[in-house]
Amino acid sequence: MLSYIVRRLGGALVVLFGISVVTFILAYAVPSDPARMIAGPKASMATVLAIRHQLGLDRPLYVQYGAYIWRLLHLNLGMSYVYNLPVTTLIGQRFLPTATLALSAWIAELVIGIPLGIYTARRARKLSDYIVSILALIGISLLIPWLGIVLLYWLGFKIPIFPLGGAGGISHLILPALTYGITGAAAYTRLLKSSMLEVLKQDYVRTARAKGATESRVINRHVLRNALIPVITYGGIDIGYLLGGVVLLEVTFNWNGLGILAYNAISESDIPVIMGTVLLTALLVVLFNLLVDIVYVFVDPRIRYG
Amino acid sequence: MSVQNASAAIGGASKSQKKSRGALFWKSVRKFPMVYVGGLIVFLLVICAVFAPVLALHNPITQYQNGLHMDGTPVGPSKFFPFGADDVGRDVYSRLIYGSRVSLIVGFVATAISLLIGTTLGLISGYFGGFIDTVIMRITDTILAFPFLLFALALVTILGSSLTNVLIAIGILGWGVMARVVRGQVLSVKEFEYVQAARALGASTPRILFRVILPNILGPIIVLATLAVSQNILVEAGLSFLGVGVQPPTPSWGNMIYAGVQDYQFAPWLMVYPGVALLLAVLGFNLLGDGLRDILDPRNATH
C-alpha cells in the first residue's frame, strides 16, 4: 500500500512536470513574439524590449524553460501588464471568492444529484425514473450563462427574491450555486443510480432483506454506504475541476473571482495572468486527484495494491 | 458421407442464433425509445445546417431598418421576423438557422480531432503496454489536469479568435478521456484468442490495431464520441459567450446569447430562442449517446 501511494505521488510529479511544459510552450514557444504577447498589445516598444531581456527570450528554449521553472519554484508567476501587480498577488486576492463559489456550486450538485440518484435507483425502470433521468439530462444540456440569466430574470428581476449578481452574503450565492447544481447534478444522479443498482444485486443485500430488514433500512444501512464510494471518488475529482470550471458562472453573475480575472485578462492579452490561473487550477486538479486516490486506499477494502 | 450430408448432420445455425446482430440491435433500441428522440433531433439539426440557405427567410447578417423601433430597440416576433429582430435589426430566426452550422461543425470536427488522437494513443498504449503505456498515460493525465473551458480560453486567446482555432483548441484538449477509455477496452480485447490468431497468421501490428481490435471496440467509442459532440457544442457556445469564439457578425448560438444578455429585460426573445436551440441540440446528442450506452451495455443485452 505504501508503495502504491509512493508510486501515485511519483505519477503526480510527472504530471506536474507535464503541466509546466505545456504552460511554458503556450506562453513562450507558440507566440511568435512572446514578449509582445506578454506585454500586451498596448505596451510600448521599450516595455517589450525590457521584457524580452528580462525573460531571456534570446536564449535557447531549454534555458528559458529552466528559468521558467526557477521562477515557478519561487512562486513567481510574472507581472500582470494590466494591473502592474505580481500575478500571485492578483490570484491571492481572488482565490477566496472563487473557492467560496466553487464550494457552493459543489454542494448544490450534491444536494440535487444524490437524492435524485437514490430516487431513480429505487424506482428503476418505472415512469418516474425516466422522467427524472430526462430532466437530469436536460440539466447537463443547458449552457450555464443561459440558465443563469433565465434564473436571474425570473428570480431576480420579475420576482425580486435574489440579488442581480455581484458578491455579498449567502443570498448572492444561491442563484449561481443553483445554476451550477442543475447543470452538474446529472453526473452524480447517474453514477449513484448505477452503483446502487449494482450493490442491490449483491448477496449481503439479499441476506439483509431475507432477515426481514425494512426496505429503507436496507437502503440506508447497506446499500448507500457501499454505493457512495464511487460517488465520493467522482466528487473529489469534480471539486478539483471546479475552480477552473466556474469561469462562466462568475462572468454571468459578475462574481469577482479568478474566472473574471482570467476573462478580463483575455481582452487585454494579459498572458501572465491567464497562464497563472490555468497553472493554479491544473495544480488543484492534480492535488485533488491525488487525495482521492490516497483516500480510496483506506476506504475501499476490495482493492489490493501490489 | 458426402460433404453436404456432413454439414447437414452438424446442423445449420440453430434457430435462436439465426437473428442477425442488426436485428438484435434494433430490438434493444425499442427498449430505449429516447434514442429515437435524440436521433430525430440530431437529424433535424443536420437538415438545418445543410439547408440553411433554403430554410432561412432573410440574409442572417443584413441589418433591416424595419427590425428596429423608432427608439432603436429591436422589434419582437412578427410575420416578417418570426423570432424577432436583434439589436441591430437582423432576423433572429435566420441567424438561428445559420448558427446551427457553427455548432455542428465544432461538434463534429473537434470531436473528430479528439477521436483521432485519443483512439490512436489509446490503441497504442493498451496494445503495447509497458513503458510506452506509462508515457502515454502520463501525457493523458497532464491533458486531463487542465480544466477544459479555462484552458480552451487560454489556447484560443494565444492562437487568436477564429472558428478554426476554436476547433483546434477543443479538439486537442478533448482526447484525454477517449484515450483512457480506448486503452481500457484494448486491454480486455487484446487477450482474446482471435487477436492471437491474427498474430499467428502474420498480421502486421497496424492491421491488428486498426482492423482487428478497433472494430471490436467501436461501440464504446461511438457512445463517447456522441457525448463529446454535445459537450463540444456547449464549450463552443461558452467560448462564443465569452467573446473568443466565432466573431460577429457570423452568427453562432453562443454569441447570439451573449448579444441578448444585455437586453434580456425588454427583448427576451434575443436570448430565449438561441438558448432553446442550443438546449435541443445538446440534448439530442446526449439522448443519443446515453441511449446507445444503455443499448450497448451487456447487462441490458436482449437475447
Next chain:
Amino acid sequence: MTEALLDVQDLKKYFPIRRGVLQRVVGQVRAVDGITFSVMPGETLGVVGESGCGKSTMARTILRLLEPTSGKVEFEGKNVVGLSKNEMRAMRREMQIVFQDPYASLNPRYTIGKTLLEPMEIHHLHTASARKQRVADLLDRVGLDPDYTNRFAHEFSGGQRQRIGIARALTVNPKLLILDEPVAALDVSVQSQVLNLLKDLQDDLDLTYIFVAHDLSVVRYISDRVLVLYLGHMAELADADEVFADPLHPYTRALLSAVPVTDPDQKRERIILKGDLPSPANPPAGCPFHTRCPAAMEICSKQVPAWQEAKPGHLVACHLYQ
C-alpha cells in the same frame, strides 16, 4: 532416419513478477522450464498435463506469440527464435494454431468469408477470384456449407466455429498445426466429429500435429507419441500405446488412473494425488513432482531427476529409473 520437422531444445518461458515503486522484477513464473522434443513430419505429438502446467504457454512460445526466455525452436532446421519480422511472417505460413475457445477465437466483427480471406491477403496468396474459390473449398473441406461465407461467427455452434478455426489455420497451407485443446470446449458427441475431421485432414494434407489436451482418452485416440508435462517440466515421453500400456512416471500413472476404463476386467486403482499443484512462481526443489508423488524418495527433493531413456524410445524424468 528422416529429419525432424520441428525441433524444440531446452525451451523456457518465464513471466516476470513485478513489485514495488519501480516495478522491479522480484521473481519469475516459470511457465515453461526447459522442454526438449522433436516432431517428425506427419506425426501427431500429444501433449498432456493439468491445467496451468504450461501447455498453452509452450504452444504460444513455439509460434513466437510469446517471446521465449531461452531455448531453440527449429523448424526444418531453421531457428525460429532469431528471425526478423519479415522472416517470421514467412515462417507463419508453415506453422499454425487452433485455439481452445470457439467463442473467443473468431473475430465477432468478421464474416466467415473475411476470416478466411484475411490470411491470404496478408500473405498475398492467389488472385482475388482464386481466393474466393479457396474459401469455398476450405469450408467444404472442413465440412461446412460454402454458402456460409457471409455469416458471422455468432451464428454458428461451438463445433462449427471450431471447424472455421481449423479452416482459418489451413488457409496458408501450413505444414505444422498446433492444436491447443481444440475439442475441450465441445460436447462429447461433437468432439469425435471434430477429431475425425482432424484425422482426415492430416491424411489428406500431410499435416503434422502437436495436439494439446488434458483429456487422456482424446490424446490416446489421435496421438502417435505422447509428452506428459508437469509444472513446465517434462515428465514422460513415449509412443502413445506405450504410455498407456506401461506408464513409468508416477504422475503419468496418476493421470491414467483418473481415466474411466471401458473394460471392467481391466480394473485400475485410482491414485489420488495429495496436495495442490505448486505455483510455477515458486517451484519445488529437486523433482518438481516430489511434493505430491506417492513414490517420492529422499533424493527426490534434493536432486533434479535426469531426462533419460528408461526403455528404448521411452523417456522419463524420475529417480525410480536411474
